[in-house]
Amino acid sequence: MSTRGLLLALLCPASLAGQASPTGRLAGTLRGINVPVDGSVAYLVPTQPAGAAGPQDTVVVDQLNLSFVPRLIVVLPGTVVDFQNSDPVLHNVFSPNTPSFNLGLYPRTTSRQHRFSEPGAYVILCHIHPEMVAYVVVVPTRYYAAVEAEGHFAIEGIPPGDYLLHVWHWRSVDIVRQVRILAGQTTTLELELRPAARGLRLSEASP
């Protein structure tokens, strides 16, 4: 996973939520069992109904040198992603996940947009260039973090309460763990990421 991808994933940190009351923090360490942890996304979903998160401003994914740049983005439901084409060749952008979409063929300096309304993990492909792949992870919460290559992650400014922590990676079995966030405290936990039995799960939209 590219550094640029992780940086973009962090453009909407939880600290922007502007919580006035005391908040808590989650710090985790992820260890990969026969699978890399780089490119994982950790996010917290409240177990009690909470205010809707998102959408955010339009996010750009470029197609440059026959690659999607960045290869991983994390967005809130309803966010529009602008898939640009900076290559001197035609590209096509589609996702086989549910709900699927196909933006068709389009040339250099043009772009097509898609609104990601439903939470889930979407693999993004190009019919012309089978080596091109990107991931859009739509999370129903603004409390998320990209996991560093060493496996560390931290989510800041979390309102106290009970949550389900999800960890997603395209090659791995999803982790779901109950966590309690306390005001003024850091909740720490260690997790193990394991490879999915059948590799890339193209038919599954749920993160």
Ligand SMILES: [Cu+2]
């Ligand atoms: Cu292409």
